[in-house]
Amino acid sequence: MSSHIPNSVQELPVSEIRWIGKGVERLEDPSLVTGRTEFIDNVVLPGMLHCAILRSPYAHARIVSIDSSAAEEMEGVYAVITGSDAARLTNPATTAPEGWGGYCLAHEKTRFVGEPVVAVAATNRYLAEDALELIIVEYEELPVVANAQAALAADAALLFEEHGSNVMLQRKFTWGEVDAAFDQADLVVSDDYRWNRLGANPMETFGCVVDWNPADDMLTCRGSFQSQSHMGLARSLVLGLPSNQVRMISHPHGGSFGGKGGFRGVDICALLSKAASGRPVKWIEDRLEYLLAGAGQSWDREYTLQLALKKDGTVTGLRVKLLDDMGGTAEAFGAVSAAKPLAAFTGCYAIQAAEYDLTLVATNKIPQSPYRGMGPPPHNWVLEQTMDKAARELGLDPAEIRRRNYIPADAFPYTIASGNEYDSGNYEATLDALLDMADYQKLCAERDSAQAEGRLLGLGLANTIEPGVFDWNAYAIVGLESTGVPEGITVAIDVMGRITARLGFSLEGQGQYTLVAQVLADYFAVTPADVSIVYQDSLSAPPHFGPGGSRLGVAITGAALGAAHLLERKLARVAAVLLQCGPDDVELMDGFLRVRAMPEAKMHFAEVAGAMLARSDLLPEGSDPQPQATYVWTAPGRTPADEQGRAKSYLTAANACHLVKVEIDRDTGTVDILGYWLVDDCGTRLNPVTVEGQTMGGIAQGVGAALLEEYVYDESAQPLTSSFMDYLLPSVYEVPRVEKKALTTPSPFTPLGAKGCGEGAMHTTPAAIMCAINNALSPLGLSAREVPASPRRLWKLLHENAD
Numbered sequence: 001m002s003s004h005i006p007n008s009v010q011e012l013p014v015s016e017i018r019w020i021g022k023g024v025e026r027l028e029d030p031s032l033v034t035g036r037t038e039f040i041d042n043v044v045l046p047g048m049l050h051c052a053i054l055r056s057p058y059a060h061a062r063i064v065s066i067d068s069s070a071a072e073e074m075e076g077v078y079a080v081i082t083g084s085d086a087a088r089l090t091n092p093a094t095t096a097p098e099g100w101g102g103y104c105l106a107h108e109k110t111r112f113v114g115e116p117v118v119a120v121a122a123t124n125r126y127l128a129e130d131a132l133e134l135i136i137v138e139y140e141e142l143p144v145v146a147n148a149q150a151a152l153a154a155d156a157a158l159l160f161e162e163h164g165s166n167v168m169l170q171r172k173f174t175w176g177e178v179d180a181a182f183d184q185a186d187l188v189v190s191d192d193y194r195w196n197r198l199g200a201n202p203m204e205t206f207g208c209v210v211d212w213n214p215a216d217d218m219l220t221c222r223g224s225f226q227s228q229s230h231m232g233l234a235r236s237l238v239l240g241l242p243s244n245q246v247r248m249i250s251h252p253h254g255g256s257f258g259g260k261g262g263f264r265g266v267d268i269c270a271l272l273s274k275a276a277s278g279r280p281v282k283w284i285e286d287r288l289e290y291l292l293a294g295a296g297q298s299w300d301r302e303y304t305l306q307l308a309l310k311k312d313g314t315v316t317g318l319r320v321k322l323l324d325d326m327g328g329t330a331e332a333f334g335a336v337s338a339a340k341p342l343a344a345f346t347g348c349y350a351i352q353a354a355e356y357d358l359t360l361v362a363t364n365k366i367p368q369s370p371y372r373g374m375g376p377p378p379h380n381w382v383l384e385q386t387m388d389k390a391a392r393e394l395g396l397d398p399a400e401i402r403r404r405n406y407i408p409a410d411a412f413p414y415t416i417a418s419g420n421e422y423d424s425g426n427y428e429a430t431l432d433a434l435l436d437m438a439d440y441q442k443l444c445a446e447r448d449s450a451q452a453e454g455r456l457l458g459l460g461l462a463n464t465i466e467p468g469v470f471d472w473n474a475y476a477i478v479g480l481e482s483t484g485v486p487e488g489i490t491v492a493i494d495v496m497g498r499i500t501a502r503l504g505f506s507l508e509g510q511g512q513y514t515l516v517a518q519v520l521a522d523y524f525a526v527t528p529a530d531v532s533i534v535y536q537d538s539l540s541a542p543p544h545f546g547p548g549g550s551r552l553g554v555a556i557t558g559a560a561l562g563a564a565h566l567l568e569r570k571l572a573r574v575a576a577v578l579l580q581c582g583p584d585d586v587e588l589m590d591g592f593l594r595v596r597a598m599p600e601a602k603m604h605f606a607e608v609a610g611a612m613l614a615r616s617d618l619l620p621e622g623s624d625p626q627p628q629a630t631y632v633w634t635a636p637g638r639t640p641a642d643e644q645g646r647a648k649s650y651l652t653a654a655n656a657c658h659l660v661k662v663e664i665d666r667d668t669g670t671v672d673i674l675g676y677w678l679v680d681d682c683g684t685r686l687n688p689v690t691v692e693g694q695t696m697g698g699i700a701q702g703v704g705a706a707l708l709e710e711y712v713y714d715e716s717a718q719p720l721t722s723s724f725m726d727y728l729l730p731s732v733y734e735v736p737r738v739e740k741k742a743l744t745t746p747s748p749f750t751p752l753g754a755k756g757c758g759e760g761a762m763h764t765t766p767a768a769i770m771c772a773i774n775n776a777l778s779p780l781g782l783s784a785r786e787v788p789a790s791p792r793r794l795w796k797l798l799h800e801n802a803d
Helices: 029-033 069-073 083-089 125-132 148-152 178-183 228-239 263-275 287-293 336-344 376-394 398-403 427-438 440-452 472-478 512-524 552-579 605-614 688-707 765-780 791-800
Strands: 049-055 061-067 077-082 116-122 136-141 167-175 187-195 207-213 218-223 246-250 281-284 301-309 315-325 354-361 456-468 487-493 499-503 531-535 586-589 592-595 598-604 628-633 652-664 671-681 739-742
Touching (some): 049 125, 083 263, 178 315, 207 263, 228 246, 376 765, 427 652, 456 765, 552 605, 592 605, 688 739, 688 765
Parallel strands (some): 049 281, 499 531
Antiparallel strands (some): 077 116, 167 354, 207 281, 487 499, 586 592, 592 598
16 A cells, blocks of 8 residues: 655654654663663573684685584584585575575684684583583685785685685776766866775674474574565575574664674584574674674775866766675675765766776685675765865865766756765865855965975865665665665554554664654654564564665654554544544544544544544444554665666765864874864754764764774784774764754655665765865975874884885
């Protein structure tokens, strides 16, 4: 049944909006702050065993033999499994691109340090860990492919011999007259860049409790799943079970950022449970395991970027060449990060000729996984950095060259060269608001004065698009061909008039339950406290996906409004009988079903729902007595990708412009952020407090990306960053205070005009900070072209080029 989704708050059936657009208190917080939230490690089931995993110490090695007999005989050990068991009982993991994955335990050879080799289930974790020490694995070391360039060498060792190459994917996409743009350019600006690996580090690592019931072959998986239904479908394929016999129960968890893909752990626990006659098996990934081999590493990239320009600064062509080190397999959707930039390939700029030369390779590092932003942040950095370089060569201010290339405000909806459609925006207004707020001219004068004194002080300006509300069609270029990502909600009214919303995603910190309550409270003219949110397991909830791709706020708003409208129509049919008029004569307004032509003739929705549940004798014959409705929302207007990867993929295009002031210490290479300003536009702000939280979180992660975070490997692909002593996260001392302002250009395509904002400032902060660093270095003729710009890296740059 179709439903009407309002595009603006003015269309809601109330005379006054009381909750949407307000920073209301979060429904989620009382449980969290009182310690009553059940995280996965709080789960204890009868007869539960604990899993420990023996991991490969080698980046690339053949497994000659495994002797686990001593561990199997140890008291308290109930199951021991190896790669042979996995190969016998499961299917290889699905991958993108296809055919670059293995089993949950290494079979015949290992492809990265930390790859699971043997797993044990025992009565407690201590015994399980002790049992690992009794297992003898004989390895034959193989030549290592330690980086992307090595993977391309003619004599490189092969990770997957059957492919005859380490190249997972190589494609060149050409959109428009690219060669002509470069041939006819007045100026071509080009540079090479390196973005080193970093990744998601949520408060809580991954964990699961899995039991495989031998009586009915039902698999129940409890865990800190970011997307339970998606993960459950993959488990049914890997474990060879019917999809309706895999029940996923997502527990609240301390953030994801893409790092909750513990599919190998779930599969291992499933096999251990099967081997232990169905006893539940718990695995809680410790921090060492997470940093060593968890789902937390992304974006290991080498770029070459070229801009073709006219003398006036107009960019006429863009070429991007990317070599991306995907690591040992393609199991964790890391390749999606190289596909997503198509959704905002030319950023805020009206560049209609562009080229993307993309190469993904396998190496003996940990497989790449998703991370907040899912790929565009490095792309944004190299684009914005090269815009600055072009501005310097043309003698233009960084703000001016951007202004001259913006997509005009009257051009929306606007289809970019790579095929995605931007919904709305006014980029010049965003820039102007930022320059005004920061007093840009004064800052420039301060910068010039400081640089004249020999100080390394710089300003960085960057603007980006945050593609919001993802669709699988964007990822067809890496083999994921599908269109439509569902998010469903069931809304029900009980006999006392209370509202309950049932959905399929658990808490992970963004406050989306509060948003659902706000939307329903305004729709039915009640308070958020009158709305209860219940999350359900994968087999009980309506079709859903959950968080990902800056989509959930928009998607659940659409689902809640759709279900509310269907419920309104259902109530109206009953109210029409009770009010003795036709169904089309009844409307919902301020919580009452009333006769349009006689508004004083009305019933509260709770009275109508009560009649449906308690007075079936009053209902029209054949009517459904349930005052509830389910609606599954998907983004409208999406298109399949064509042969050049062009598709309407992400539904919204939020816009942000950041300005950063930094100073570099010549003696240490340390960067101090002295000032930070931003203006953003994510359409209608459904809950400004939530947007504020997402923005500040994105800034913190962006600071880490630009200055601190890096997964380091040595020449044999041994990871050197396996603790927070080595992998540096930003603290409160590194994250600056930020002065902010918001503009609003409502989306014409979404519920209430909102745009995705979940990945937020992560898209812009690294680019802005790096632009500021290079602005500070420009008087020395130096350029930092490697991320992160760590103190060691900058000190080396300064001192190796000192006069």
